[in-house]
Amino acid sequence: MARDYDVIVVGSGAAGLAAAVAAADAGASVLVVESEKRVGGSSRLSGGHFYAAGTSVQREAGVVGDTADAMFEHYMTLAQWLVDPAVVRRYCDLSAPTLEWAMGLGVKYPKEALYASGVGSIPRGHPPEGEGAEVINVLDRHRTNRSVDVVLDSRVTALVTDDEGRVTGVKIGDDEATCGAVIMATGGFGANPEMIEKYLPQAAATGDWRWYIGAEGARGDGITLGEAVGGVVDGHDRALLLATPGFSRDLEVALPGWLVMVNRQGRRFCDETASYTVIAGLLNKQGGHAYAVFDEGARADAKRSPQFQAYWVNEILEQKADEGVIFREDTLAALATNAGIDPEGLEGTVERYNIDAEEGHDTAFFKKATMAPIRTPPFYAAEIRPAILCWTGTGLRINADTCVINKADKPIRGLYAAGETVGNLHGDVYIGGGGSYGPCLVFGKLAGENAAKYARSVND
């Protein structure tokens, strides 16, 4: 019996649409199935940055000599090799060619916007014009031009397999569509509290402070569907979380330089302006929370700015202190006692910090921001938790060719995965801005090409 399509792509974010376009270009007939009412998923909400090395954009911006080798070395060192080297290597090798491919389709990555994302000094973060939404628009236009079918509002509920365990189709409610290969591109599970409990203890521990910035469709279906046909879940407790005082559900990526962040012992543990890619990990090492301490002078000076709109603004801080959300006391000792911080530790930290602030040099953590001494009562302490969930990194294990792998480390025939649903790519520390969207495009395109090839082979 003739199959309905060569390739069925489940999910229409950056990974799914890249896969669909690439599979169509490889000669496959393709269907994209999307559970929501429009294409794009979290990718449409995203900045869409692409972390890549050795690109023409870098060269035009005067960044010469960056290579996939250098990116691989940095990536693996940061991840302490606790990721899949072969998968990371493939991402690094294909990052530049895939970015050029996206540019060929019409995505613009202005050289002026290139920046050093994450903790590395080499500019590898490529923000696209029009952010993630424009990348989706471009990909979706190409999907349409290639006559790739899409069905919206249709959630895939199961994968269909034959007697030999090959994936040969999908179930959408009572309907079934047959194919040569399926590409799982269902995104992460940030919108699924049960999966967060199961796979992401660091996020679960933040309790009702936690909120997810991505799309509703991120329910982790890729994991459920993949596991049901023998797929393996990898990358336990991997995600990007941001530090927040939990006042509201507004996205602020960084902490302002004027505050002092201490743990329960009253000790600082980082440059408070450290990259958003490392702050959650540092907070987790302090037991999952810390306190931002400041005085009345710093509070009064906290003006609204493009970067700080929602939390670190004088009237909001006052309001939160009035509501009892922030601790406010006339002495540092009382502040420490009420907040549960060691008073001696806090006083010692503040003494040293104030000397450094006067001399304009942070001798402890080399913070470059202007430091505000803590002198004028009342004194404030706002609890901070790593509770804004941006994306999840636990998911299906793939090999470097994007095949979903079973317990025996063998590919499940006919099943590919790409994007946030993949679990063996992200380490404990995020590589940097573009380190999630980049691989979505890289592995989406690769999955499309490989699934098309496989589908052709099983047709013969």
Ligand SMILES: Cc1cc2nc3c(=O)[nH]c(=O)nc-3n(C[C@H](O)[C@H](O)[C@H](O)COP(=O)(O)OP(=O)(O)OC[C@H]3O[C@@H](n4cnc5c(N)ncnc54)[C@H](O)[C@@H]3O)c2cc1C
């Ligand atoms: C606000 C925001 C900003 C971000 N900024 C950046 C950034 O600048 N750089 C970066 O690297 N990363 C960034 N990220 C993360 C990055 O955007 C995501 O990791 C990435 O876009 C995920 O793409 P995806 O294709 O894997 O999944 P998605 O884009 O989420 O697409 C998955 C799709 O699958 C659909 N789906 C799910 N289950 C089913 C099912 N059973 N049947 C059918 N369809 C299904 C979903 O509805 C969804 O449309 C950001 C994320 C957010 C939310």
